[in-house]
Amino acid sequence: GGLYVGADTFAITNGATDTTHISVDANGHVTKPLQSAFSVTESGSQANIAVQSTIDLLFDTEVFDVNGDFSSNTFTAPVTGKYLLSINIPINALDNSATFYYGEIATSNRRYLQIFDMNFSGDLDYKGFGLTLLVDMDASDTANAKIYQQGGSNQSSVNNDAEFNHFTGFLVC
Numbered sequence: 001g002g003l004y005v006g007a008d009t010f011a012i013t014n015g016a017t018d019t020t021h022i023s024v025d026a027n028g029h030v031t032k033p034l035q036s037a038f039s040v041t042e043s044g045s046q047a048n049i050a051v052q053s054t055i056d057l058l059f060d061t062e063v064f065d066v067n068g069d070f071s072s073n074t075f076t077a078p079v080t081g082k083y084l085l086s087i088n089i090p091i092n093a094l095d096n097s098a099t100f101y102y103g104e105i106a107t108s109n110r111r112y113l114q115i116f117d118m119n120f121s122g123d124l125d126y127k128g129f130g131l132t133l134l135v136d137m138d139a140s141d142t143a144n145a146k147i148y149q150q151g152g153s154n155q156s157s158v159n160n161d162a163e164f165n166h167f168t169g170f171l172v173c
Helices: none
Strands: 010-013 020-024 037-041 061-066 074-076 081-094 100-107 111-117 124-137 142-150 166-171
Touching: 081 100, 081 142, 100 124, 111 124, 124 142
Parallel strands: none
Antiparallel strands: 010 020, 037 061, 037 166, 074 142, 081 124, 081 166, 100 111, 100 142
16 A cells, blocks of 8 residues: 555645645645754954864854754754754964864764865965765754864964855755
């Protein structure tokens, strides 16, 4: 056996039928309106990144937060699963006397880094750090975006341009 449903549209709802959990339209498009997904940016720059300290990035502007799982610069996984997380962090005034910088996504279980070696003859006006990862998270695990500078002076800052500065994620499976 099997279960066959013939309909132009099909929906799975809660018991009161006032909240759709899964919807399939006549063309076969499947949507999950409550599937965890977020996109946030920063509205104010973080000046003078402290040297040799891991700095939590501040994301105070939500583009969207389906299911309300992002709060206080932290994504909290609502269920155990695989999540696609992505950051783009624009840094201004990179100090050439720094040894390196790295961008980071830190989850409850592991850290993911992108390192940038500062082997230049002068300071850099800007550099973007980007990471896109498929990560395993358990229910209630958290994820944050961070930046780190090794050595040099604290002249660098995180650019607040919403076209460049992002932290996004969604539940894949």
